[in-house]
Amino acid sequence: MTDVSGVQTTPTAATQTAANELNQNFEMFLTLLTEQMKNQDPLNPQDSQEFVNQLVQFSGVEQQINMNENLETLLILQSAAAQTSAVGYIGRYATASTDQAQLADGQAVWDYDMPSDATEATIIVKNAAGDIVARDDAELAAGKHSFVWDGEQDDGSAAPDGIYSIEVLATDADGETVEASIQATGKVTSVDLSGSEVVVSMGGIDVPLSLVRSIRSDLTQ
Secondary structure (H helix, E strand, O other): OOOOOOOOOOHHHHHHHHHHOOOOHHHHHHHHHHHHHOOOOOOOOOOOOOHHHHHHHHHHHHHHHHHHHHHHHHHHHHHHHHHHHHHHHOOOEEEEOOOOEEEEEEEEEEEEEEEEOOOOEEEEEEOOOEEEEEEOOOOOOOOEEEEOEEEEEOOOOOOOEEEEEEEEEEOOOOOOEEOOEEEEHHHHHHHHOOOOEEEEEEOOOOEEEHHEEEEEOOOOO
């Protein structure tokens, strides 16, 4: 289990500074109010409406600062919960918005979503250097499709394990480009909690947690 006991739940420096300034101003206001009440003519007291208005303003600002502190605490706790949950992804399969996938044991898996029908569509597979190593036909119909590459390259040889990416080249009946969105699936090997956002590693591919679309226990689901 991930230790989140060290998560900082105190207000930020900006909120703390605002609270300190409010306290200083309020103390000065009370001092001035006390001095004026001590020196005013009891038979002709000054209008206290202005003091009441200032008290209301101070109260409103104080409530706003307290609300900001509570919201900051809730956001920190929510982040801690997300970190704890992400650790449970290790050993499971994540699908994320990325064109990269890990080829391992003769298999790399991608999903691609065609926003509209195409008349021509080809998937090209590139290695880490950006060289095209394989081509395959893509589905023409609109919707979500899967592409499982067995590692066979255009020359018939088996590609070595590693990171590969795909690109879907598709056009419609008018010759316009059909932009397919691509997702990749890989086994989660580690989770990095050190930065401002949780990063999930699928083999050698690091993706922010915000790009992870689904988690499953195996590839058959």
